[in-house]
Amino acid sequence: MSGGRLQLQNLRKSFGGVVATDDVSLTFEPGTLSAIIGPNGAGKTTLFHLITGKLPVSSGRVLLDDAEITGLDRRDIVRRGIGRAFQVANLFPSFTVAHSLAAGLMAHEGRTASLFRGFPPKDIAARAEEVMELCGLTHLAATESRHLSHGDQKLLDIALALALSPKVLLLDEPTAGMGPDERWRMIERVHKLWEARGLTLVFIEHDMDIVFRIAQSVRVLRYGAVLAQGTPEEMRRNPAVIEAYLGAEHAL
Numbered sequence: 001m002s003g004g005r006l007q008l009q010n011l012r013k014s015f016g017g018v019v020a021t022d023d024v025s026l027t028f029e030p031g032t033l034s035a036i037i038g039p040n041g042a043g044k045t046t047l048f049h050l051i052t053g054k055l056p057v058s059s060g061r062v063l064l065d066d067a068e069i070t071g072l073d074r075r076d077i078v079r080r081g082i083g084r085a086f087q088v089a090n091l092f093p094s095f096t097v098a099h100s101l102a103a104g105l106m107a108h109e110g111r112t113a114s115l116f117r118g119f120p121p122k123d124i125a126a127r128a129e130e131v132m133e134l135c136g137l138t139h140l141a142a143t144e145s146r147h148l149s150h151g152d153q154k155l156l157d158i159a160l161a162l163a164l165s166p167k168v169l170l171l172d173e174p175t176a177g178m179g180p181d182e183r184w185r186m187i188e189r190v191h192k193l194w195e196a197r198g199l200t201l202v203f204i205e206h207d208m209d210i211v212f213r214i215a216q217s218v219r220v221l222r223y224g225a226v227l228a229q230g231t232p233e234e235m236r237r238n239p240a241v242i243e244a245y246l247g248a249e250h251a252l
């Protein structure tokens with residue numbers, strides 16, 4: 001499965017008087033790895049919610065490979081190829097990692113388990129194995145999801161997203177709540193699976209070291225609008241970005 005082109009055209013979202021997304025137009029080219037940064041409340045998470053259909057847009061369009069997906073049902077948006085991290089451990093806390101993935105896959109594909117044919121079916125088990133391998137979870141296949149560490153639960157969420165063969169994967173702060181070592185392990189893993197799958201990856205991240213280390217391009221949001229976009233180096237040198245977000249200590 002290769003990457004898809006994600007286009008956001010003049011997206012707007014307001015909550016009463018608060019404009020959370022203000023005329024955002026962005027394109028994420030197939031197979032690229034992009035970061036979205038911006039201060040707290042800049043509208044980063046809202047933007048993802050508009051793409052995934054968790055929130056209806058006030059106006060504007062979302063296109064995946066030139067087909068409009070705005071306003072579709074959340075599950076249909078996943079089926080079209082927009083991947084997002086599910087909270088798997090909350091869905092199936094007493095299932096093992098392998099079975100959580102199998103159950104998640106079957107639920108998403110509208111398949112029911114048959115007691116007579118065994119659970120999980122062979123094709124589903126094979127897909128679960130593939131993504132466990134990719135996410136470094138194989139050694140935890142028989143562990144109950146609720147007993148996983150915070151970082152491994154996050155990897156499980158990503159594993160289910162990958163099992164659904166996304167063309168575009170959206171990750172909202174994949175390293176949130178992790179210590180420094182775990183954070184880098186997670187980001188290396190994310191980078192590796194991006195390379196392995198060739199998908200279009202967009203992640204929201206507060207840690208600038210991570211952003212500057214792995215992102216090919218950076219989009220900066222402020223007050224719901226796009227303040228700047230370019231390579232990490234360009235963003236590091238952009239006066240508006242330095243002033244608005246990075247702070248004087250990052251300026252060279």
Ligand SMILES: Nc1ncnc2c1ncn2[C@@H]1O[C@H](COP(=O)(O)OP(=O)(O)OP(=O)(O)O)[C@@H](O)[C@H]1O
Nearest residue numbers: 015018019020038039040041042043044045046047
């Ligand atoms: N459901 C909602 N109802 C009302 N206002 C909301 C809602 N969701 C978000 N907002 C507002 O929209 C703005 C953008 O919020 P959002 O969560 O998208 O920011 P963010 O960039 O993800 O911030 P953070 O870095 O803290 O995660 C904020 O002012 C927030 O208070």
Ligand SMILES: [Mg+2]
Nearest residue numbers: 044045046172
């Ligand atoms: Mg957020």
